[in-house]
Amino acid sequence: xxxxxxxxxxxxxxxxxxxxxxxxxxxxxxxxxxxxxxxxxxxxxxxxxxxxxxxxxxxxxxxxxxxxxxxxxxxxxxxxxxxxxxxxxxxxxxxxxxxxxxxxxxxxxxxxxxxxxxxxxxxxxxxxxxxxxxxxxxxxxxxxxxxxxxxxxxxxxxxxxxxx
Numbered sequence: 001x002x003x004x005x006x007x008x009x010x011x012x013x014x015x016x017x018x019x020x021x022x023x024x025x026x027x028x029x030x031x032x033x034x035x036x037x038x039x040x041x042x043x044x045x046x047x048x049x050x051x052x053x054x055x056x057x058x059x060x061x062x063x064x065x066x067x068x069x070x071x072x073x074x075x076x077x078x079x080x081x082x083x084x085x086x087x088x089x090x091x092x093x094x095x096x097x098x099x100x101x102x103x104x105x106x107x108x109x110x111x112x113x114x115x116x117x118x119x120x121x122x123x124x125x126x127x128x129x130x131x132x133x134x135x136x137x138x139x140x141x142x143x144x145x146x147x148x149x150x151x152x153x154x155x156x157x158x159x160x161x162x163x164x
Contacts, residue, residue, distance in 0.1 A: 008035065015051050016044055026094040031084035036070060038094040041125040043072065045081045053081065058102040058122035058131055065092035075120070075133040077142065104130050105162055109154045115140045117151045121164055130164050 008016070008027055012035045019041060026038045034046035043060060044052040061075040070092065072081040085091060102122040110116050115137045121130040134151045136142050158164075 008037065012037070017052070017054065025098075026090045028085045028088050028091040031086055036083055036085060036091055038091055038098065043095060043098075045070075045072065045083055053079070055081070056124060057098045058124045060095075060099045060102075061120075061133070061135065063095045063099055065095075070095070075122075075135075098125065101125070104164060105158070107154075107158050109151075109158075111147065111150045111154070113146065113150055115147075117154065119151070119155055119158060121158075121162075 008024065012027070016037060018039060022039045022041050024037055024039050027035050029035055030046055032046060036046070037044040037052070042054045042056045043063075044054050047053045055072065055074060059074050059078065060072055061078075062071075062073045064071045065088070068084055068086075068088070070081075070083045070085055070088070072083075072095075074080070102125060104121040104123050105119075106121075107119045108116060109119065117137070117140075118135040120133050120135070122133070123130050132155055134142065134148075134155075136147065136151070140147060142148070
């Protein structure tokens, strides 16, 4: 059953916590009997303990759709969510569009000490200041203070260049 925009089963609607002004854009039933709900400001995925985990669009680092599965990775080493959708409807396209809309700038840089970092500046869907994240090459320790200092310097240069 494909759900109409903004129409959710009452049990899903009751379990979903939204912010003031947040509207449902798309939803899809999951194999586990829940739903994935894409709103104007966040993606709501089923939580393992019931209810939903709210992931604001600017915190989605990657989202892919493959073989009926929606795979979502949060920024800064956050959680990963893997959800099997039984009837995806417009959820994959909505996720792609909403995540892309938050990206103000993406920059790949080689660090002076070796290795690379991807720096992303994202603006929340509700507006406000750009939020910056670092994604380091595999094998680099993001908790290393020297490495973080190098990435912060690259970020400062990027902010000067972009005015963000």
